Amino acid sequence: MTTIQHKKHNPIAHLTPEDIEQIGIELDAIRDEVMASRGARDAAYIRRVIKVQRSLELGSRGVLLFSLFPPAWLIGTAGLSVAKILENMEIGHNILHGQWDWMRDPKIHSTTWEWDHASPAEQWKRSHNELHHTYTNVIGRDNDLGYGIMRVDEEQPWHPLHLGQPLWNFVNACFFEYGIAAYDLELGENLATKEKRRDPKFRAALKKVRRKIGKQVLKDYIVHPALSGPSFLHTMAANAVANLIRNLWSHSVIMCGHFPSGVETFETTSIDGETRGQWYLRQMLGSANISGSRLMHIMTGNLSHQIEHHLFPDLPSNRYAEIAPKIKDLFQRYGLSYTSGPLPKQVASAWAKVIRLSLPNRTPVPAAPAAPAPAAVRSAADDNRRAGWAQKPAVAASTAHTAA
């Protein structure tokens, strides 16, 4: 992909600033409608998901006590994988977004929740909610784009190291939760210099992660296996497989959110002075959905409604499916493309991009012009009526972004 500012066919060239602000107004209205109608039905939904998840986890771990027997191993591992996926995706991710804070239940609240994940909730919330959701798909600001280890854009200079990026991506997928923890710690940057390594803030955060990982490992690889006595090794393997399946699954789902073709990226400077409407528009263009059944949506933590989630990160996840037709209609009315596809197609598309970008560009990228770049939104005629988003001179994103 190429940042939207440098594309030949600008997908939003037909929108006037008034259109963009109108999109913002319409989206705010959809948001207000859901906010005003949150109630007992939604509360019952999340409590039911939590109950199902906990029962499934307990049941599966119970079955795994006898994991020496192959059928028990298979059933227990499958159940535990599903339970772990539910725990991270539909429950953990969404609670930590504050989607259920309105219930004022201290047991289901973003400030008290801790999840079955290597990254402590506090650190994940900062890097995910504050950085990724604010700077979505802004190259150099949103580290979710390639996690700082991959080349995600044609405009980034190619380096022979990038040849290995399909492999890095696969390794990252297998150990995804640890990758996320490292990334929440900004490990690459914080280990770079002695000074940064010794920063007490970083050391305290590192200690928290180490302690969290320690407990998680102790639980899955020592205590539960020990409890299953003669099935020790089998339970240990089952837990490892469940964790691996969850890592691969969440990595795939998350890759589908911002990586498949049709998703746009933005330049760092393009978000200065962004209006509400422009922010919404960036979220609309920067996300892709996954189509599928209700079960599929729940298993992805409703991140299959990535577009809706990015527009309204704090709405209860069970409502995304309900507002999706309205959002789709809005995309159509404003001539924007609503990127969506089944999981295998989107995963393939995302992987194709990872592989393509591991190689140098076939055609050279247009050099960053010194003069104001082609405005993202439209011609220069109405520049003076437009907020800074569109008119800032574009600086090559690559200068701001080096693979950390």
Added chain:
Amino acid sequence: MAVIRTLRTGARRVAGLLTTPLLPTDYLDAIAPLRNAEVPRARVEAVRPETANSATLVLQTGRGWPRHEPGQYVRIGVDVDGVRLWRSYSVTSAPGRPDGRITVTVNAVAGGAVSTHLVRHARRGMLLHLDRPAGEFVLPRPRPARTLFVTAGSGITPVMGMLRSCLNELADVVVVHSARTREDVVFGAELRALAAQGRIRLVERHTRADGRLKPAELTDLVPDLFERETWACGPNELLDDLTTHWADAEAAHLLHVERFRSAVAVSGEGGTVTFLRSGTVVETDGTEPLLDSGEAAGVLMPSGCRMGICFSCVLPLREGAVRDLRDGRLTTAEPGDSIPVQTCVSAAAGPCRLDA
């Protein structure tokens, strides 16, 4: 014993490791919610209508419920339209029942989300959340020789708790109770029966016909007024009148009052309130307590009596100014300060930052 204790702690630690990052009780909650001593809860066992607008709830308390003192209230957390709301209700049953049940009587207040919900929708099996019983509105030991209770409306509820458990220890009891009509008297039948048995002297005042009770009239109704230790509970206007009357007679030490609402006197200037821990920012207009503003924005706020008595809601003010809604007192904090403020009776007086 030490061995058992060590074993128990060890078992608990292993259970904690099995369920990390959750607690073993989080799983137990799904099956036996009343077993969790850290999160006291109660299950509604029965709902008995009292008057057209009030009902008594029989609650089965769970582990962690301590014995209450007659006259105390308990805060009850109810999920109304999915949102947990907390309100205080006087416990009307005698303490220490072997089956662990208590009763509270709820009067549906016009516009009151929780009271209306409980009176109209409470059903057997419904789960409620409890706080520890609290309140200073209790009878002293030794019991006073002569007592007077002045109540109005649902103000009878804490007094009923006292009458039901301590009447045997009280020799000379007068109850002066106001309600709109005879039918609106909560516990009317029970009070009249006690009066018929000669265990209390009951003076009923029906305000629709006879108008509101004036403190001056009390002297006629109860000639030895200032020789009695008096407990009063009801609307703020009544309590304010009584407080003045007793103070004028230099008998303030004999009067104990229980308010259901704080007396709001002033408003703050309003301003932007930042809840630092959750990062939530809200605009407030200066009439709404910080507690309400925070809760409305989804911040988990500690709370208690919601009228400035119990200090459960106190949070550190890191910066800015807040005004006490009862007396207009201004509290300011400079950056670096950490000044505790009662969020339930304080409103923003300019931008402020709270550690919540």
